[in-house]
Amino acid sequence: MSLKIIVLAKQVPDTRNVGKDAMKADGTVNRAALPAIFNPEDLNALELALQIKEENPGTTIQLLTMGPPRAADIIREGLFRGADGGYLLTDRAFAGADTLATSYALSCAIKKIGNYDIIISGRQAIDGDTAQVGPQVAEKLGIPQITYAEELIGVNSESITIKRRIEKGVETVKAKLPALITVNGTAKECRPRNAKLLLKFKHAKTVSEQINLDEDYTNIYSSRPELILNEWSTKDVDANLEECGLSGSPTKVKKIENIVFHAKESKRLGASDDEIEELIVELITNHTIG
C-alpha cells in the first residue's frame, strides 16, 4: 500500500539561542543574528512520515514550506533525511500573514499538489507557539485533524490510528483518510541526515538559487531534474491575493510596546556563606519557608 504524504515545515529563528550577542541595546532581538532552523516539532512530523514510508513501500513524502527564498534549506534538510521532494511557497504577497492567511496559502498549495492521503505538521512553531496553522489547514481542506500526536499505532489506505498526548492523559483515535496530523515534541525524534542522501541532494536548488551558481553547475539540472526544487508563487497555486499576507489576515498588530521593568528596590547579596545563612535565617524567622 502506498500513501501520499505532505509534510508542512517552517523555518524559524532559533529562539532557544537568543544569546547576549543577539540582544540590541533597546532590549529587542536582532533577528538577523539568530540562526534559522528547522522548526523542532516539524522534525518530529517528518519522522512520523518517514516511519509510515518505511512501513509502506511506495509511499512518497513531499515537503511544503512557506517562507523567504532561503527557506529552501528546509526542503533540502528533508531530502537529506528521506523525503522525496518539496515545494517552497515564496512570494512577497505572503508577507505579514497571520495564521489564517498562512493556512490559506498552504491549503492552496496542497490543493495544487493534490491527491494526498496524509498531511503531517509539527504541533506548533517555536517563534509563536500558537498551534493554529495545522487545524486551520485541515478546516480549509475539509478533512479531519488529529492534534498532539505522539505515536503512530497503525495506518492503512482507509484510516490512520494515532496515540495523542493531551493534558488529561493519552487518547487513541482513528480517523478516516485523508486527514491532517500535528505532532508533539514528545514523539519520536527525527533521524539524522543520511550520508548518501546528503551527497545525492547537496546541489538540489530552486530556480532562483540556481541563477546565482557558476555556469558549470547549471547544466547538472537538465540531466538531473530531481535536483530542481519547486518554487511557487501566489499565481502558481491560484491563490486569491485578497486572502494572502497582510490583507488576508483578520488580526492586525495594533501596537508593539517595549516593556521596561523599573528596577525594584531589591536587596543585593553575594554568594558568601555568611550572606546566604543570614538570608535563610531571615526567611525561616518570618515564616516564608519552613
Add this chain to the structure above:
Amino acid sequence: MNNLIVYCEIEDGVVADVSLELLTKGRSLANQLGCQLEALAIGDKIENIGSVIFPYGVDRLYILEDKRLAVYSTLPHSSILINLFKEIKPQICLMGATCIGRDLGPRVSSALHSGLTADCTALEIGEHSDNKANKKYENLLYQIRPAFGGNIVATIVNPDCRPQMATVREGVMKKEIQNENYKGETIKLDASKYVGDTDFVVDIIERHIEKSKINIKSSPIIIAGGYGVGSKDGFDLLHKFAEAINAEVGASRAAVDAGFCEKERQIGQTGVTVRPKLYIACGISGQIQHIAGMQESSMIIAINNDPNAPINNIADIVITGTIEEVLPKLIKYYKKNSK
C-alpha cells in the same frame, strides 16, 4: 445584540477552571461593552451545569446534549460552534488555551474567517483607528500577548471580522463568583440541528485519563530553574532543595527544551501561570514570556551569575553567584537552621 460568549470545557460533568476564569473576565468585559455574557456547554447529561455557570454572571447559557458528545471530539464541537455562531453572531468568543481550545479555536476561526489570538496574557476593550483606510473602530477587544523578539508585548485587534476570538491559559485570569444567586436564561438546543453524522469520522478508541502527578500551580513556594542550571543533575539539586522546604520545582522554556525537566513544569506565557508566596528563580534570565507567568509572585528571589540579568529588575532579593555555589549553601544552611 452581539454578545460575548465563552466556550465551556467540560469533562465528566465538571467545568474546567479556565472556563470559569474566562467567564469572570468575560463578565467584566461584557459590562464594559454593555452586552450580555453567554456561555456554551456541550456534552452528555449536563442539564444541571447551569448551577455552576450562572453564579459567574452568565446571562444566557446554551446547552447541547447528545450521547455522542460526551467526550470532546474536534469535528462535532467545531460544527456546533460554527453553526451556532452564524446564528447568534457573537462579537467576542473566548476559550481556554488547552488541548481542547487549541484544537477547536483555530478550526472555528478558519471556517468563520475570524481572527484568533493564542495565549493572551491580558484582554481589554479599546478603540482603534486604521489611518490608511481612514476608519475608526470603537469597543474592540485588545488581545495582548508577549511577542517574540525581546521584551515586547503586542496588542492585536480584529477590526473587521467577527467573532473576535482569543485563547487564554489556565491561571492567567482570576476566577471569581459574581453572585451565587445570579440567574440567567437556559437555552437547550437540539444537537442534531448543529452536528451531522459526517462529523463523526474520528473514533476515540481508547482514553487513559491520568491525573498529572505534577501540579505546581497551587504550591506556595516554587523553585524554578532555567537554562543556567546547566543540566538534569543541576535540576536534581533543585528538587533536593524543594523537597527540604516543601516546594515545587518549575522551569523556563529553555530548560524544558534542553530536556532538563518535564514540560508540565514550564512557567510562563505558554506554560503555567503561578502566584506563589515565594518564587526562587535560578539561572533564569527573565524574558518577558517567562515573567508573564510569575510576576505576581509575592516575593521573588533571583539567583544569577549575571548581575545585570533582567530578572533582577523584578526581584526582591538578588543573589549574584553561580547556581553551583549558591544552591548547596542554601540547602546546607536551611538544614542547619530549620530545626
